[in-house]
Amino acid sequence: MNRKMLKKNGKKHFKAHYWICVVACLLASLFGIEFVGSTDIVKAFTSDTSQTDITSVSPFVANTYSLIDNFMGEDKEKIKESATKLMDDEKNKDVTYGGLELGRKDGVLAHVVNMVSSGSMILTILVAIKNVAESSYFLAAILVVISLLLIILIWAIIFNTFSVAYRRIFMESRVYEKMPFQRFLFIYRDRKLFKIALTVGLKEVFQFLWNLTIVGGFIKRYSYALVPYIVAENKDISPLKAITLSRKMMKGHKWELFVLDISFIGWYILDFLTLGLLGIFFLNPYKESVVCEYYVNRREKCKSENLANIDLLNDTYLYEKASNEIIRNSYKDIIELMDTPEPVIHKRNKFLTFVANVFGVIPTYNQTEKEYTEFTERKIKIANFKDVINGYTYPTRLYPLGEKVRKPRFEHLHYMRRYSVTSLIMMFFIFCFMGWFWEVIFHFIEKGEFVNRGVMHGPWLPIYGSGCVMILVLLNKLRKNPIIEFISAVVLCGIVEYFTSVFLEYQYGKLWWDYSGYFLNINGRVCAEGLLVFGVGGIIVVYIVAPLLDNLLRKIPFKISITICVVLVLAFTADRIYSSKVPNSGKGVTDYSREIKLKPKSTKTSYNPTCNVTDLDSYIISKSAKL
Known part of the structure; x- marks a missing residue:
């Protein structure tokens, strides 16, 4: 050796x-x-x-x-x-x-x-x-x-x-x-x-x-x-x-x-x-x-x-590359797909094309979008095997035990897709409810009591819905690289959670969460544990949950989906207006022992100089006061 x-x-x-x-x-x-x-x-x-x-x-x-x-x-x-x-x-x-x-x-x-x-x-x-x-x-x-x-x-x-x-x-x-x-x-x-x-x-x-x-x-x-x-x-x-x-x-x-x-x-x-x-x-x-x-x-x-x-x-x-002949025989179906002409896609106006390409958002799911989906599925399938055929990645079909082909029901679960406005609205509320359900159940298991978590009174936590939709929209161009997507999701969710904490503390003078004492936390507003959960959850949402939900939501007739969206938005808006005056608080919601760093909105000063406030908090608070 x-x-x-x-x-x-x-x-x-x-x-x-x-x-x-x-x-x-x-x-x-x-x-x-x-x-x-x-x-x-x-x-x-x-x-x-x-x-x-x-x-x-x-x-x-x-x-x-x-x-x-x-x-x-x-x-x-x-x-x-x-x-x-x-x-x-x-x-x-x-x-x-x-x-x-x-x-x-x-x-x-x-x-x-x-x-x-x-x-x-x-x-x-x-x-x-x-x-x-x-x-x-x-x-x-x-x-x-x-x-x-x-x-x-x-x-x-x-x-x-x-x-x-x-x-x-x-x-x-x-x-x-x-x-x-x-x-x-x-x-x-x-x-x-x-x-x-x-x-x-x-x-x-x-x-x-x-x-x-x-x-x-x-x-x-x-x-x-x-x-x-x-x-x-x-x-x-x-x-x-x-x-x-x-x-x-x-x-x-x-x-x-x-x-x-x-x-x-x-x-x-x-x-x-x-x-x-x-x-x-x-x-x-x-x-x-x-x-x-x-x-x-x-x-x-x-x-x-x-x-x-x-x-x-x-x-x-695993130790040497396969010959071109062996590769072509094992991936014959993919090579034939690569040789077939690309499907034709009808064009839409420039503004809608820009929004669709950059943010992955479309007005509705119509024939043009159906053509785009089929085109994308074909493109992804070819891209997944192109590097294998060229000898750049390991040929999974040549593994001695054989790697099973993905089941048909997951064939259309592609993540490089564009979401309609109605799908995004309904997914926002679905993720809001899932976040609320997660926190309520987690608190019940930990404390043995049912508590309506969150600032609002309804069964939804907007930070979860907002985070998931923002990951789908703002990080649309990063989906091709899961590692970059994960890191970006962690950073994005960290920013959203940190600034939401500052806003709620400034607005109401109360704490709805406190990570003081958690491993790797910043001022008790965000912590490594929460950000890792958000990052992993964001990856699951982007690559599995959102495509699966979108497949189901596309089956709902357009008129019905519009009606559902309007009802949900009206209920959410009413709850938001009421909660801005009478926020949900009390035991298990805002009873945190950490010292409140900000005074309520009604006070003249935006922060208490005698408290131990970091420079970042002071900067955010001063900017909020000016706004």
Whole structure:
């Protein structure tokens, strides 16, 4: 093995696909799959360095040893107290950089970060087990078991399997010039997802058991290191065969991978000095590319040595391009479609054409738009396979297991479409209601009480409807690039939420939401958790929900859809006028403890100079007062 050559090839392939590699590693870090050390710098600045026992190095390892005694000898109340204390210690580790807060007190993200970093997750699971064992209420025991299994299932399927998905990205990027965002969905295209989750989960169980021996855990880390790559090449391989194959491939070579790891020590020091930024934007994807090269190197050697079960790694075109003849035979139907003449589209006036092209908005869905839809569907279908036919992307039809063709009912679920005014109006109210329903249900689950969320009194939250429609209209030209679409959706929704918070606080002198204490929040108005939800939700809306809704709304006769829109707009306007004078408020709606930074609209001054208001807030408030 030539480490210098591995690093040279790894750097070359990583630079050729820089952004998708960075995003892949960043997602892996956020999911807690790999590169979690990128956020260790924050813990280093917030932890108590006076401690010298094992908890100051790894609370998770320390708690793993201590929980056994607690579980066997103590009651569940002591376990609960231990878990609560660990969580409280983590919650107090808030760090603020200007207006940006690395909050650890509230929110799902903060809760997950605290549970994982403190090791209280295992204690919580043990409490659940104790509850089942001791509960005299059968229904309560069933609910505890179901909830626990659901959490484990979601984690195993959504998060853990990503360790295979992002490795596939790096493996394909070695050979092919283009890497579509859709390749992240490689493991979700057939019914092998549960087998992948079982393989990754079983590997982690084995690793955990070996970790209890300390030395064995260090050795087995390298013994099992190739499992994700093996599964990324053959997602139908059985869990035990994948683990055994990795162990055999690494027999006598674990030291190589260890030395390759420590050869990055200089980069680790620079990563520390740059507060983890170097890791996010260079080191993590660079190292992953090098390790991917190592896997390819070991695979070739094992092939030449005819290692047992090495024939299970048979994805030929993951390492070399297919010939033109093989490609043309596999994609014959697409080539024939490319050779057929393009359909004719009737033209409309210049202004309507401009609005349709820039914002994707049309007056109504008529014959001209039907022609455009058919033309767009044909164009997208050709574009999806053009790069494959030219050899720029991986030929999915040549995958040994075969990737299933999309079902007919999704054939017309294309996102590069234009929406009629009536469709947008009705979708606005649908998303308003969905947002309202989401917040009401979430509050009910969290607090156990029904509360009508939002400023208005009706079953709608305009911020959700406005955000979704704005993403569809203002980001229309960005739909061809899902990554840019996602980033833009996060930024757009962040701006809308921040300014809406400022406006409501200025208008009414009350808070309808407060993210103080949430992980990565800005002045309590927006937070990373909410923006990620908005970003992911925006992607789902653009590529799945909106096209599906539009297909259904197009079936409604025009006169009926106009009537529905008029009724909804009148009801919404009446509610808005009434709510501007008597806003919906009270317990569960506006009862937030954070100090109000702005005085009500009736006061002469727009803000209180004695309060701790940031420069950005002051600027916004002063501009609002002038307006």
